[in-house]
Amino acid sequence: MLIRSMLIGVFCYLGALSVPWAGGLTGGWYTLSRPLVSGMIVGTILGDIQQGIIIGVAVQAVYIAMITPGGTMPADLNFVAYPAIALGILSGSDPKVAVTLASTIGILGTIIHNFTMVTNSAFNHMGDKAVEAGDLKGIVRANAVYPQILTFLVRFIPTVIAVHFGAPYIDSIMNSLPQTVIDAMAVLGGMLPALGVGILLTQIIKDYSLFVFFLVGYIAIVFLQLNMIALAIVGACLALIHFKYSSTADTNEEAIL
Structure with missing residues (x-):
């Protein structure tokens, strides 16, 4: 020892x-x-x-x-x-x-x-x-x-x-x-x-609305019992959707201005 x-x-x-x-x-x-x-x-x-x-x-x-x-x-x-x-x-x-x-x-x-x-x-x-x-x-x-x-x-x-x-x-x-x-x-x-x-x-996290992603991960692990690989795929998909639509919204705002 x-x-x-x-x-x-x-x-x-x-x-x-x-x-x-x-x-x-x-x-x-x-x-x-x-x-x-x-x-x-x-x-x-x-x-x-x-x-x-x-x-x-x-x-x-x-x-x-x-x-x-x-x-x-x-x-x-x-x-x-x-x-x-x-x-x-x-x-x-x-x-x-x-x-x-x-x-x-x-x-x-x-x-x-x-x-x-x-x-x-x-x-x-x-x-x-x-x-x-x-x-x-x-x-x-x-x-x-x-x-x-x-x-x-x-x-x-x-x-x-x-x-x-x-x-x-x-x-x-x-x-x-x-x-x-x-x-x-x-x-x-x-x-x-x-x-x-x-x-x-x-x-x-700068915007408290982004806590929803944390809650989705919590639900996926605790209730849906997904493994880490599945959770990583879900997270990547959500990140891509968020990036795409937030980028689109910013572009539209710039076009209006």
């Missing part, structure tokens, strides 16, 4: 902000730290790919619209993506309960994120002094070496400790909780993905 915990810790580090080894932000933060991707990775390491993907999809829906303006991070998605999903798999609980656990750990992870940012400011001062002294190696150490060592330590060590030593405690805690508490966590875990999708819709 220690080796698997260490592997998860390495991936947690590779997916962190400002880590260049996995293709920078594109390959690291925006790929490895997406719960949809990390769920598959963690599930593969722990030997339960199906459960990892199920939990990853549910957690991804919660944070699908999360942004970090000006470095402000409402939840540390990196810790959500790896130690939280790993503990969710190891707990053997319902995916909805795992979503609640992941959200809690993500909020706690902001403490480590803020500690990292504060400490990195000290490295900036070291870099300034190295520039004044003309110390090229000192500049490299302050900008590339020390921050990476700190990031590795604050990502790798907590992840290994949480996954390796925390799994039995999580399991025992879940078994000791009353059923009413577990049911409440399941309800909350079911609401959080809906909240994430709702936030995303409010960001990308």
Whole structure:
């Protein structure tokens, strides 16, 4: 279990902000730290790919619209993506309960994120002094070496400790909780993905009448029970119809003017 915990810790580090080894932000933060991707990775390491993907999809829906303006991070998605999903798999609980656990750990992870940012400011001062002294190696150490060592330590060590030593405690805690508490966590875990999708819709939809397309998709999945391929075809047809008739309406308005 220690080796698997260490592997998860390495991936947690590779997916962190400002880590260049996995293709920078594109390959690291925006790929490895997406719960949809990390769920598959963690599930593969722990030997339960199906459960990892199920939990990853549910957690991804919660944070699908999360942004970090000006470095402000409402939840540390990196810790959500790896130690939280790993503990969710190891707990053997319902995916909805795992979503609640992941959200809690993500909020706690902001403490480590803020500690990292504060400490990195000290490295900036070291870099300034190295520039004044003309110390090229000192500049490299302050900008590339020390921050990476700190990031590795604050990502790798907590992840290994949480996954390796925390799994039995999580399991025992879940078994000791009353059923009413577990049911409440399941309800909350079911609401959080809906909240994430709702936030995303409010960001990308300018005209509220376009919500009808979302409702059509919901009806197609829940009531008509269409698979994803059929839903994609229906969506493409609706998009083509909307584009054609909206373009025609704009052309007519321009002709009148």
